[in-house]
Amino acid sequence: MILSHxxxxxxxxxxxxxxxxxxSFAQEKIEISEEPPPVAxxxxxxxxxxxxxxxxxxxxxxxxxxxxxxxxxxxxxxxINIKARFVTEGSSVVRPSAIDLxxxxxxxxxxxxxxxxxxxxxxxxxxxxTTSKFQYANTxxxxxxxxxxxxxxxxxxxxxxxxxxxxxxxxxxxxxxTEKGMQALQDLLKTIE
Numbered sequence: 001m002i003l004s005h006x007x008x009x010x011x012x013x014x015x016x017x018x019x020x021x022x023x024s025f026a027q028e029k030i031e032i033s034e035e036p037p038p039v040a041x042x043x044x045x046x047x048x049x050x051x052x053x054x055x056x057x058x059x060x061x062x063x064x065x066x067x068x069x070x071x072x073x074x075x076x077x078x079x080i081n082i083k084a085r086f087v088t089e090g091s092s093v094v095r096p097s098a099i100d101l102x103x104x105x106x107x108x109x110x111x112x113x114x115x116x117x118x119x120x121x122x123x124x125x126x127x128x129x130t131t132s133k134f135q136y137a138n139t140x141x142x143x144x145x146x147x148x149x150x151x152x153x154x155x156x157x158x159x160x161x162x163x164x165x166x167x168x169x170x171x172x173x174x175x176x177x178t179e180k181g182m183q184a185l186q187d188l189l190k191t192i193e
Contacts, residue, residue, distance in 0.1 A: 030114070032113060033137065034138070034141070036138065037138040043064060044058075051067065051068030051180075053065075061090060062088065066086075071181075072173075083104075084184070086098070092193050097154055099151070099154060100152075101151075102147065103132055103146075103150065105173075106146070111171055115171035117172075119168070119169040121166070121167040124165065127160070135148060
């Protein structure tokens with residue numbers, strides 16, 4: 001069966017409309033709460049390793065390992081903080097299959113809520129490109145703070161921690177990880193027994 005130019009054009013138009021509809025549905029506008037953000041749970045610290053800490057969640061028989069914050073102040077009205085963390089069962093910190101990056105951007109507009117692209121460059125080469133998972137966003141009428149998450153396989157996290165230079169990109173904001181930030185990631189790995 002040979003399709004005419006009219007049929008090919010019609011099929012192409014239909015495919016384009018279908019793709020645009022899917023993209024529009026997938027990127028549905030997220031509502032921002034005017035309620036205060038959830039209160040962070042406060043767990044007892046079992047031990048510290050540099051800037052990282054291991055905390056106990058006795059009720060769930062879990063240990064939470066998390067790095068200190070790394071990030072950047074973009075301007076007086078905008079900043080991004082990132083914390084790496086993982087959870088293990090029982091009373092020993094064991095190597096996880098993945099490590100989460102909890103990303104906390106804040107701005108006076110919706111830019112980090114609407115554009116959740118997340119990229120990592122290692123030694124000036126692209127390493128990871130994904131979309132962060134939306135957790136929540138809150139506003140006080142001026143600031144909009146969001147919580148996003150990216151899960152990284154353990155082996156990839158090790159590569160990140162050993163790179164000579166690391167650059168994160170959240171939305172359109174790109175910034176290098178400082179020496180202190182690199183140390184924070186390495187300290188997290190040292191919590192594994």
